[in-house]
Amino acid sequence: MSSLADTIAAVNLRASRDGALVSLPTSTSVVEDGGIDFIVHVSELQTSKAAAKKLQRASSFNPFLPPDPDLFIGPVPPRHAAVLNKFNVLHHHLLIVTDEFEAQERLLNRDDFEALGRCMAELGGLGFYNGGTVAGASQGHKHLQLAPLPLGAGPEPTPLDRIVPPARRVGEVGVLEGLPFRHAFAHLDGDPVTGDRAAELHQLYRVACAAVGVHDERQPYNMLLTRRWMLVAPRRLEHWQGISINSLGFAGSLLVRNRDQLAEVRRRGPLSVLWSVVGAAP
Numbered sequence: 228m229s230s231l232a233d234t235i236a237a238v239n240l241r242a243s244r245d246g247a248l249v250s251l252p253t254s255t256s257v258v259e260d261g262g263i264d265f266i267v268h269v270s271e272l273q274t275s276k277a278a279a280k281k282l283q284r285a286s287s288f289n290p291f292l293p294p295d296p297d298l299f300i301g302p303v304p305p306r307h308a309a310v311l312n313k314f315n316v317l318h319h320h321l322l323i324v325t326d327e328f329e330a331q332e333r334l335l336n337r338d339d340f341e342a343l344g345r346c347m348a349e350l351g352g353l354g355f356y357n358g359g360t361v362a363g364a365s366q367g368h369k370h371l372q373l374a375p376l377p378l379g380a381g382p383e384p385t386p387l388d389r390i391v392p393p394a395r396r397v398g399e400v401g402v403l404e405g406l407p408f409r410h411a412f413a414h415l416d417g418d419p420v421t422g423d424r425a426a427e428l429h430q431l432y433r434v435a436c437a438a439v440g441v442h443d444e445r446q447p448y449n450m451l452l453t454r455r456w457m458l459v460a461p462r463r464l465e466h467w468q469g470i471s472i473n474s475l476g477f478a479g480s481l482l483v484r485n486r487d488q489l490a491e492v493r494r495r496g497p498l499s500v501l502w503s504v505v506g507a508a509p
Contacts, residue, residue: 231309231349234300235319239311247297249314253482255380258493261405263386265497266379268316268482269489291324291368302326307342312372316482321346321373329369332359332444334436337429343371344420344428347454352376353385355474359447362462363473376453378480384453386479391456398427400435403458407498408505410460410477411435417454428457435459449474464504468495472504 242248253268291310300309303323312320323342335356343354353374357364379386390405394414403412413431420428432450439461441448447462451474460477468491470483481497483489492500 231300231346232319235311235321235350238298238300239319242297242311245297247295247313248311250318251314251316253316256489257380258497260496260498261407262390263405263479263497264379264381264389265386265492266480267489267492267497268480269484269486270316270482271485289328289366289368291322291366291370292328294324303342303345305338305341307338309346317374317378319375321350321352322370323373324368324370330444331357331364331367331369332447333369334358334441334444335371335429335432335450337426339369339371340420340429340432341422341425343373343452344425346373347452348419348421350375351454353378353475353478354452355478356450357473358441358449359444359462361447361465362449363465363471363476372474374475378475378478384455387458387477388455394455398431400431400438406501407507408460408502409439409507410458410505411438413457415453415455415457419454420452428452431457432459449477451478460501460505462504463506467500467503470500472501476501 251270251272253270256267258265258267294308294310298311298313303309306326308324310322310324312322323346347354353376354371356371376384383389397414397416400411400413413435418424436459439459440446441461449460451458458477465471470488
């Protein structure tokens with residue numbers, strides 16, 4: 228039986244060959260801020276992706292119901308499916324989509340964590356959720372995402388890991404020193420997220436959301452998850468200077484359209500950019 232990684236690789240190869248997958252060519256730069264080596268991807272083709280997002284938001288078309296068969300990886304119990312991200316910067320970027328329609332603004336539930344955990348148990352990676360359009364979501368149908376690691380150029384799994392201290396109190400919600408914007412952070416024990424662990428992690432997520440004022444779908448937010456930590460940040464703006472920020476920005480990866488935008492990120496500093504779309508810590 229093929230592993231999940233083998234299936235992803237085979238579907239990725241076929242979809243790339245047939246034109247179903249649109250990989251955005253990028254150049255990358257490192258912008259250091261606050262001890263974090265942010266990776267900034269520059270892609271001129273992001274304009275076509277933005278146009279596609281705008282069209283899909285304005286129409287009733289749902290690309291996940293059913294999922295594109297050319298991008299379909301397989302079912303993920305208890306009630307999700309895995310598909311490749313059609314417009315990708317990172318190879319083998321996975322979307323974990325609910326079988327039936329749920330709004331992207333909805334809070335995550337235990338089944339969502341179970342599905343994400345099953346994929347992470349095989350692949351590792353950085354799981355994340357853009358809770359609503361203001362949080363960077365491009366589709367209205369609920370979907371989590373799983374990006375392969377490492378995310379940056381350094382030895383750490385993500386650029387953010389550079390400032391993550393060794394775990395002291397696992398499962399306790401607090402803040403990560405060095406981040407100037409409002410957020411909730413918790414260390415995890417590194418175990419796979421399956422079974423009862425999914426329920427425990429869902430409860431921790433709800434505590435983290437409550438800590439930053441996320442109680443229902445009216446408050447957009449970003450959630451990031453590795454085996455070592457969880458981070459939740461509320462959102463008040465989708466863009467800074469025309470640059471759309473999603474969950475990957477909080478892990479240390481930004482996507483811009485041109486060199487002028489890269490220069491603006493350098494001038495302002497990535498942490499200040501994130502502060503602008505979140506707000507100050509209370």
